[in-house]
Amino acid sequence: MIRKYLFLPTPITVVGLGLAVAICMPARADEQDTLNVSIGESFAHDDNLFRLPAGVDPATLGLGKSARGDNIRTDTLSLTADKSYSLQHFHLGASYNNFHFSNYGFLNYNTKNVDGRWNWSLTPNITGVIGAERVQSFNNFADYQNYVRSVRTTDNLHANTEFGSIGALRFVAGVAENTSSSSTRVQQDGDTRTRSGQAGLRYVSAADNSVGYLFRENKVEWTKRGLDPINLYDTDARQTDHELNALWHIASQATLDGAIAHINRHHDTFGVRDYSGTNGRLNINWMPETRVRVVFGARRDYASWWTSTASYTVTDTFNIIPTWQFSEKITLRGRIEQSKRNFFGPVVATTQDDRHDKLNTAQIGLDWTPDRSLVIGTAVEKSRRSTNAPGLDFTDTTTSINAKVLF
Numbered sequence: 001m002i003r004k005y006l007f008l009p010t011p012i013t014v015v016g017l018g019l020a021v022a023i024c025m026p027a028r029a030d031e032q033d034t035l036n037v038s039i040g041e042s043f044a045h046d047d048n049l050f051r052l053p054a055g056v057d058p059a060t061l062g063l064g065k066s067a068r069g070d071n072i073r074t075d076t077l078s079l080t081a082d083k084s085y086s087l088q089h090f091h092l093g094a095s096y097n098n099f100h101f102s103n104y105g106f107l108n109y110n111t112k113n114v115d116g117r118w119n120w121s122l123t124p125n126i127t128g129v130i131g132a133e134r135v136q137s138f139n140n141f142a143d144y145q146n147y148v149r150s151v152r153t154t155d156n157l158h159a160n161t162e163f164g165s166i167g168a169l170r171f172v173a174g175v176a177e178n179t180s181s182s183s184t185r186v187q188q189d190g191d192t193r194t195r196s197g198q199a200g201l202r203y204v205s206a207a208d209n210s211v212g213y214l215f216r217e218n219k220v221e222w223t224k225r226g227l228d229p230i231n232l233y234d235t236d237a238r239q240t241d242h243e244l245n246a247l248w249h250i251a252s253q254a255t256l257d258g259a260i261a262h263i264n265r266h267h268d269t270f271g272v273r274d275y276s277g278t279n280g281r282l283n284i285n286w287m288p289e290t291r292v293r294v295v296f297g298a299r300r301d302y303a304s305w306w307t308s309t310a311s312y313t314v315t316d317t318f319n320i321i322p323t324w325q326f327s328e329k330i331t332l333r334g335r336i337e338q339s340k341r342n343f344f345g346p347v348v349a350t351t352q353d354d355r356h357d358k359l360n361t362a363q364i365g366l367d368w369t370p371d372r373s374l375v376i377g378t379a380v381e382k383s384r385r386s387t388n389a390p391g392l393d394f395t396d397t398t399t400s401i402n403a404k405v406l407f
Contacts, residue, residue, distance in 0.1 A: 042402030087121035111136035128161035311345030
């Protein structure tokens with residue numbers, strides 16, 4: 001039926017967008033304002049919502065329908081506030097997002113994201129940041145094949161300081177607490193609380209290039225499960241990181257930002273889940289001309305993975321992100337990314353090879369700003385995963401259009 005593919009915005013969204021366009025055009029939204037408010041609406045079509053292999057009918061998985069794709073409408077309201085007093089700067093941001101699915105309404109959900117930050121300074125040589133964030137996001141079906149609505153909430157509290165009066169040498173220190181939980185239990189990476197402290201040195205040259213060293217110690221707790229001697233699920237772990245980092249202006253048109261860290265994770269009870277290795281990241285920002293920017297990125301990440309066939313994953317990611325502003329009002333953007341993820345540390349004997357995934361993603365988008373109070377965008381993203389694990393290959397294409405009004 002045709003109606004299956006229609007997007008029907010809520011009355012409050014239609015009225016809100018109309019009023020905002022009428023009100024904000026003469027108001028001329030300005031990023032320099034202390035308070036900025038925006039409302040937005042986006043429409044997307046995802047042709048493989050559950051990330052299923054070719055030929056699999058969702059109805060055979062108990063989903064009640066055979067539709068592999070869905071239309072998703074997102075209503076957004078956000079505000080930001082920024083204010084400086086002498087050497088102090090304060091920031092507050094908040095957003096509410098409502099997601100509505102046309103075919104699979106049981107997945108409807110909303111998110112509430114907030115962030116606050118105080119960039120404090122006692123003197124130009126003694127500075128720091130105190131901040132807090134809450135980010136909510138949907139647990140996608142690429143990794144979690146339980147086909148229920150599951151929203152992950154991540155809270156982060158952090159404070160750090162940097163001070164120095166010995167030439168270009170700076171001392172840095174910080175503490176943080178990160179909690180992560182899902183509305184529906186996820187076996188592979190359950191709810192956690194991580195407390196960490198770090199300290200180190202940073203050298204800053206006259207050209208504003210820097211190199212540094214950080215020692216970080218982390219205490220990890222899995223908060224909603226007990227010790228499981230059958231599946232070898234632990235409740236506590238400790239991790240130490242030794243990190244070298246650098247920020248370097250290669251030339252007037254390019255900047256290098258990178259870090260390499262040796263990590264060592266030790267679980268309190270089940271040492272078979274322990275792992276160690278080297279994380280790293282490297283980003284090169286290149287601006288050959290004023291309106292063209294290209295970011296080249298590479299990174300390696302270790303992460304826990306709680307199954308009988310794996311204890312952790314190692315993911316290598318490479319991407320290229322070009323942006324071309326070919327007029328004052330139109331910007332073309334893209335992203336090409338490939339990631340390879342390997343699963344290691346099985347805790348049961350198996351004759352199967354370790355799992356290996358490869359995910360390729362390509363995206364192209366266009367943003368149009370007819371007025372500085374209005375932004376309209378569209379994008380197409382194609383992704384493909386190949387793996388040696390049966391039943392986990394997929395291809396997916398998502399097309400979207402969105403509008404945001406600022407006032």
